[in-house]
Amino acid sequence: MAMIDLKGLYTVKAKGRTYHYAWRGGPRIKAEYGTPAFAAEFARHHAERKGGDKSKMSGLCAMFRASDAWNGKGPRPISAKTKASWTTWLDRIQQEFGELRVEQFERPQMRPIIRKWRDRYAATPRAADMGIQVLSRLLSFGQAEGKLLNNICKGGEIGSIYEADRSGLIWTEADLRQLEASAPVELVQAARLAALTGLRQSDLLRLSWSHIQAHSIEIATGKSRRRKTTLVPIYADLRAYLDTLPKRATTVLVNTKGRPWKTGFGSSWGAACDTAGIAELHFHDLRGTAATRFYLGGLSIREIAEIMTWSEEYVEALINRYVKKDELLKDRIRRLDENSRRTDVAKPESKLSGQSRP
Numbered sequence: 001m002a003m004i005d006l007k008g009l010y011t012v013k014a015k016g017r018t019y020h021y022a023w024r025g026g027p028r029i030k031a032e033y034g035t036p037a038f039a040a041e042f043a044r045h046h047a048e049r050k051g052g053d054k055s056k057m058s059g060l061c062a063m064f065r066a067s068d069a070w071n072g073k074g075p076r077p078i079s080a081k082t083k084a085s086w087t088t089w090l091d092r093i094q095q096e097f098g099e100l101r102v103e104q105f106e107r108p109q110m111r112p113i114i115r116k117w118r119d120r121y122a123a124t125p126r127a128a129d130m131g132i133q134v135l136s137r138l139l140s141f142g143q144a145e146g147k148l149l150n151n152i153c154k155g156g157e158i159g160s161i162y163e164a165d166r167s168g169l170i171w172t173e174a175d176l177r178q179l180e181a182s183a184p185v186e187l188v189q190a191a192r193l194a195a196l197t198g199l200r201q202s203d204l205l206r207l208s209w210s211h212i213q214a215h216s217i218e219i220a221t222g223k224s225r226r227r228k229t230t231l232v233p234i235y236a237d238l239r240a241y242l243d244t245l246p247k248r249a250t251t252v253l254v255n256t257k258g259r260p261w262k263t264g265f266g267s268s269w270g271a272a273c274d275t276a277g278i279a280e281l282h283f284h285d286l287r288g289t290a291a292t293r294f295y296l297g298g299l300s301i302r303e304i305a306e307i308m309t310w311s312e313e314y315v316e317a318l319i320n321r322y323v324k325k326d327e328l329l330k331d332r333i334r335r336l337d338e339n340s341r342r343t344d345v346a347k348p349e350s351k352l353s354g355q356s357r358p
Helices: 036-050 057-065 080-097 102-106 108-119 125-144 173-180 185-197 201-205 236-244 265-276 285-296 301-308 312-355
Strands: 010-014 017-021 216-220 229-233
Touching (some): 057 080, 185 201, 185 265, 285 301, 301 312
């Protein structure tokens, strides 16, 4: 049997068996290795990846890979970071559904089939739900290209298997001090500034000194693709902290080399939290800390929602679960303490009045 040298062929050995894939993360080649059928199947998979039958999902995947959006252009560009995360899922979609006709994905009967595919990855629920997200974006692209009339994955029709409500998780001052005890000062500065401003990590890392105005921080948010601008009022605590930060670059925050953060923040942050023993808290939870600070400072739910670019319902849930709960408990403790003091005073009086009786 002649050996085959095919560019891009990915081989995996597991439990004494060898598996061949058209590319890393691509479809497995089922034909016998070294045979003409093997080479033909390999060529077919790559042809489908590059172009393929445009009436099939493999062709739609190829069109999507060649689109402006996938290559970071146009009105809804996909960022390089998102593209890196989505590539594996697009390969899996092509492997699983590539031979199906695109029009089949207009039918509601496909939903249980899609769920069954998604549930294979239930061990990593967030990743599994990302698969549905990528499929939904692919089908939306198909709609725009006139290949589909509707998107059966849109609007949560498939549902999700990852559920996490972090609205009650915020960083306390004790948590920040715990991080401060072992983390590099550059990471502590990022945490402190996030807790004071409520800015998302991506916006905070690109925050420049020019965004800081006389009375506010004004920055177009990355999540809105710069279509929305958040306006954070510069109150006394925030101004005081900004005054402590040295101007080492055009950006407010810098890495350990004194340069703007480009890469490496996520891994450095994760390592610092592990060392500090607070891995259960995320950087995103610092936004909740800022929201509670704003509320305790007198801002309304609506005002906080505008600053955070959150819904009022989300802000209300966070405040109810954290701030108002503590306020109610403190009020109940105060009343119990007051009643206890009254009781202590009343007892001796009643005894004295009893002794004065004939």
